[in-house]
Amino acid sequence: MAKKLTTREEDYSKWYNELVIRADLAENSGVRGCMVIKPYGYAIWERMQAELDRMFKETGHQNAYFPLFIPKSYFSKEASHVDGFAKECAVVTHYRLKNAEDGSGIIVDPEAKLEEELIVRPTSETIIWDTYRKWIQSYRDLPLLINQWANVVRWEMRTRLFLRTAEFLWQEGHTAHATKEEAIAEAEQMMNVYSDFAENFMAIPVVKGTKTESERFAGALETYCIEALMQDGKALQAGTSHFLGQNFAKAFDVKFAAKDGALDYVWATSWGVSTRLVGALIMTHSDDNGLVLPPNLAPDQVVIVPIYRSEEELKAVSEVANDLMKQLRSKGLRVKFDNRDTQKPGWKFNEYELKGVPVRIAIGPKDIEKGTVELARRDTLTKEFVAKHDVVDKVISLMAEIQNNLFEKALTYRIEHTTEVSSYDEFKEVLESKGGFISAYWDGTPETEEKIKNETKATIRCIPLDAQDESGNCMVTGKAGARKVLFAKAY
């Protein structure tokens, strides 16, 4: 039997790294900070993409594709944007290799130097707004609701599979509007789409809110976010949606003629989620036995394992299994029948437990005799025998039950790990002893925010939407009229 995973209790971070590798989700590549997403990990991302893409299209967005490279000069046009991304970007300077004349191998051809360096996109606001200038003339061209599925590169120094990698996959929405109100409504709508997706598909409860000025996206006037809590009490930002005001329209001179003929700059939003979500999914639900996947995103929702000792038994079992698979698939379920003869049933049980398949069905000769199958739930690690004619209905109801159970479990964890504090001492005590979200009053100054961050490593995750009007005394400075915000240590 394979070596057990490090437990979460022993070392949460090690547990995560081992799980990602052992469950065949991803691995590090020979390129610093870049991961290889393996087929099983990619299948989860594909399920996420399919649902998000559908949700984007249902809210009126279309996909398009913009260049990977951004001329260096584009970056300089939006001041805060260049500050935010220039320190960690991959720069293309040449367009040719050649054989070294001394025979020492291939080298960069010094004669093939680009006149202007190109940046591998860390995000696409600049190249997209440079394009929008050509697409937008009048109010008739608005709103422009575009999304792009793409790879982006940010030269992170400390990387972790899925959570922080130099290259990652994401989607980035970029919309243009005639009015400020409409752009804000769009940014809020997309935060809600992300929140719906997180809660209904990923089974991850999230807090919706806005970022403080210092935590905002480079170039945004407001950043909306969804924040989730992992099992180690650390927060993870799962998606952001930015109201960009007229900053990019001004930087790239994108104006439109209103109905009355008046010219004005266009209002913008951008919003994105990335393969980081796969990391959040893993960390929220998985246990010491391996991955636990919510049925709505599991590449295989059900796996059937045959138990047999002879060819004859395999034949009889396969007949029942194939018939069951057909019935389950006809109900829209993703089902796999693992009849490989290179591995034993025990090995397969471990494998699918490790890979988090929500329901496992085992069928052996005794089951055929009794007209039953053995059904195992991954989330509760419980087993039961179910009469053959009840299996399909049972599995269908289990899908909803497991999905719901995972969400409720994560929600309970979050509720138990969200603490309201009134003093800074209490804040520090809770942060050390328990972690999680800490709700407290903050005086609204970057100085206090910075002080807390430096002293405790906790950051303001968001100003929750449902606490925007609350006020009290700042836990650090005691100032009145302070805002209620959510702190946590974060990924």
Next chain:
Amino acid sequence: MAKKLTTREEDYSKWYNELVIRADLAENSGVRGCMVIKPYGYAIWERMQAELDRMFKETGHQNAYFPLFIPKSYFSKEASHVDGFAKECAVVTHYRLKNAEDGSGIIVDPEAKLEEELIVRPTSETIIWDTYRKWIQSYRDLPLLINQWANVVRWEMRTRLFLRTAEFLWQEGHTAHATKEEAIAEAEQMMNVYSDFAENFMAIPVVKGTKTESERFAGALETYCIEALMQDGKALQAGTSHFLGQNFAKAFDVKFAAKDGALDYVWATSWGVSTRLVGALIMTHSDDNGLVLPPNLAPDQVVIVPIYRSEEELKAVSEVANDLMKQLRSKGLRVKFDNRDTQKPGWKFNEYELKGVPVRIAIGPKDIEKGTVELARRDTLTKEFVAKHDVVDKVISLMAEIQNNLFEKALTYRIEHTTEVSSYDEFKEVLESKGGFISAYWDGTPETEEKIKNETKATIRCIPLDAQDESGNCMVTGKAGARKVLFAKAY
């Protein structure tokens, strides 16, 4: 009314460029050689992706994702591969920008130079085979059937929208096998998948064949291809599938233990199609009025245009249109009801003709009176009145009819533009007067192939699969035992 397109007769190349822009498919970006794929063009690519992805999965392949960057040293490991791609690649040399100390703007930070340069992938054999070394130990790990959807970069000097761009989108399959026979069977299978896709979805007849040695992929022992003929008599390579032998396994030291324990290098294939297919689709079917799309790939298969002069008329027409849209959608058709009040019906008719929507339905007050609708076919530019209760059946049968008609039309064109010649003089005469595919005997030497290419600009597109056993006298050198091959000028 908008300016007419340049006709194909006047200037085929100009017609293509105008059409791509006017039909909102793509445009050049501010980055040399890189295009922006606009929503309508991207929607066509998405339809292609969906069908191909389904076909890949049905043949047992899984998707994965490998890094965008390839360390320079990986390139040197397969000699012919580096020769094939080194001359046109984007090279990342630095990982940071900074503000110039003299305030002149942002510059590349000379202190952030990479130890080893990274190449933006022009294709992923090297990075993938470096990874496969870790994934493959025994025959149990084979076959490994992986596909990747990705962007790649080749620094082309002369670019054209969709047909040849510095960055393009594609899929690249990379498979590993225990035997030579199995790898060859895989390469052939994927050529057949591409051919099925081209003929049944794109409505483009293709010739299947193998490439001559000089036209092979850098690192391949055999390149299978599908070749299509465009309306200007030039050929277009629409997809390739490579049998790579053990070249990459040897370069990256990928061995497996067979059942008997013997160690051997793994056998490989790779295969790909790209956004170039969108260019092929445009060029094969479109006419002087605009795009013509086959129903199986059209983002909108049917568009409904309301005709009205009053709010009251619009209301009555909309009721009929919405009902019809609902019925058509319930049959799985992609239908759009264009009820924008910012544009007149005539403008809309032109627009959807330009955009190649297969069927247009117009509904006005007179139609409601008579219980009919006006139905227009894009491929034949014909119109007819159809009784309301027959419309759904009629549209469904039209989808198959139009799809079939486009294929037959393209096939007829290809048959009429495929000429067998027996002498080099005849070859040159046909090439100049008529173009198209020219079938002729070639003595199998790179010298003769090169001579023909230099003198006529025609290349050997392929050795057709159905002519692999034919032999005769070379049209240039007269040598006996020459092979029958297909020549053409090509994109």
